Amino acid sequence: MRIVHYINQFFAGIGGEEVAGAPLEERSRAVGPGRLLEQLMGEGAEVVSTLVCGDNHAVENEDEVVAAVIEKVRSAKGDLFVAGPCFEAGRYGMISGAVCAAVEAELGIPAVTGMHVENPGVDLYREALYIVDSGQNASEMKNVIEKMAALALKRLTGEPIGKPAEAGYLARGLIKDAFVEKRAGERLVDMLMAKVSGEPFETEMPASSFEATPMPAAVGDISKSKVMVITDGGLVPKGNPDGIRGMAATNWGTYSIEGRGNLESEDYEISHGGYDTRFVEEDPNRLVPLDALRELEEEGAIGELHNEFISTSGLANPLSNTRRMGKEMAEKVKAEGVDAVILTST
Amino acid sequence: MVQVTSALPIAKMIGSNRTVLGHGIVHVAGDPSLLPEEEKNLRRKLVKQAMTALESEEKE
Known part of the structure; x- marks a missing residue:
């Protein structure tokens, strides 16, 4: 199995903000978190290409970087595309979401990424992608890569992915038919009873939250x-x-x-x-x-x-x-x- | 921008800042129970309300 992995300058070990302008480059082996990914994906899995790009360069030249990534994944004959995990890094999350969505759409191979739920990339791409919930803390790298590898394997084998909470990815807002034991009225009463007695319960319809929009200026005349x-x-x-x-x-x-x-x-x-x-x-x-x-x-x-x-x-x-x-x-x-x-x- | 709607709770939930209450979900700028001339007057009044809201800095 040929894996192509996208990471930013920081996780590639090039440096921090001072090199965030670094253009896209390619290494023909696993780098940084890709090494763990390669191990966890099992025998026969190989990171054949690691694409590294500075976050500023990536976000400022998104169209160009996305097009270049697609070409590199194509010529590397990748079976799987992975980006990140990005944790809280906003620019990293946005470009990872963009390249994953584009690779899936253009090349038809599965893509997986990981982000903290507050990452702006989640807001933009959660409906289109499987984004593993990475939490905020990069020291959780091993756990996160494990989840990403498990999800990637399921996607490659066609095994059912499972619900977001079970498989560790962020809810995509998709509605799926399923058989349940209790009918809606009973589930509703159960939830209500739990709520009034202060016990935990899980809503079946979480409300969306909206950021406040500043009021536009009035029209003079x-x-x-x-x-x-x-x-x-x-x-x-x-x-x-x-x-x-x-x-x-x-x-x-x-x-x-x-x-x-x-x-x-x-x-x-x-x-x-x-x-x-x-x-x-x-x-x-x-x-x-x-x-x-x-x-x-x-x-x-x-x-x-x-x-x-x-x-x-x-x-x-x-x-x-x-x-x-x-x-x-x-x-x-x-x-x-x-x-x-x-x-x-x- | 001003939003003319009869579903004010939805407009408020999504953070719409300037709103004017319409005359029903299914005919936001009209009322089929009125005579044509009356209905047009009602519509004129609604549009004028929207215009006033556009000129106002007040959140409503």
Whole structure:
């Protein structure tokens, strides 16, 4: 079995922050934590290539580094790709997540990495990857590599991976069908009883936590501002030209309202599986209030209405998806010189 | 940015800073029980509320 291992400058023993700008280099043997990995992967396992890169260089040149890593894994004929473990090192975690995701997608071989749950790489890649929970402490290296090796072997042999807590990886937010002994009502009462008597219990639906977003500055004078409408209610032109899915949408669309005083029902449809869409289909202004906005624009209460609106479908969507789409939309809004956005949400 | 929504608890949970309460999940900027002219007035009022919120530094 041919393993390719990605590590940063620190774990390669080159140095710390002073050499974080070091470019990607390759060594044709196991280095640092890779030596232990090689042992634990069992007979016949060999780290044929160790890719070392300084964290600053990697994060500043992510696209380039990711492309170079893919090429190196390809030419090394790797069967397995491992990155890290990264513990709390944020830049290391972000690039490890990026290279693992890219190697899996491009080359179709399993990739495994390890990080502390607070590492920013977890937030970005936990849904896409198996990330072993490394904890914060690099002195736990041996334990962590053991878990990573066990997970990697399961992935290579096709053995069932098991639940996150059992196999030692961070929950990916995937839902899997399984048989259980007790029905939902009984499990719920058990949890409630445990809760009121102060005993430990495990929720089946952990709530997501969200970082606080700073409040954007107010618009000075709306009568001099360019306003744009965005909606997550899934309003699209008839035929849904961008193929926006009604659930867990992965894309969004921009649709012209130039020269329109209001939205006619025969021109639009809804792609959203999460609400009764009849009322908006009957009158799309009930979601994108174009008729009212046009009046206010003509009266001079609004400086200018941007001549297109953005739409996607906000339902059961992984956060990594919605964050990406939000960023893309913000870039578009900025590029169009829009001063204020009215977001209508269903 | 201002978010017009009838699902305020969700907007608050995810940290939306500027919100205006809509007129229902299934018709956030409308009310089918009204006559067309009344409904449009309601919509105008809602958009004006959103505009006021955009000009305000107050968290609501």
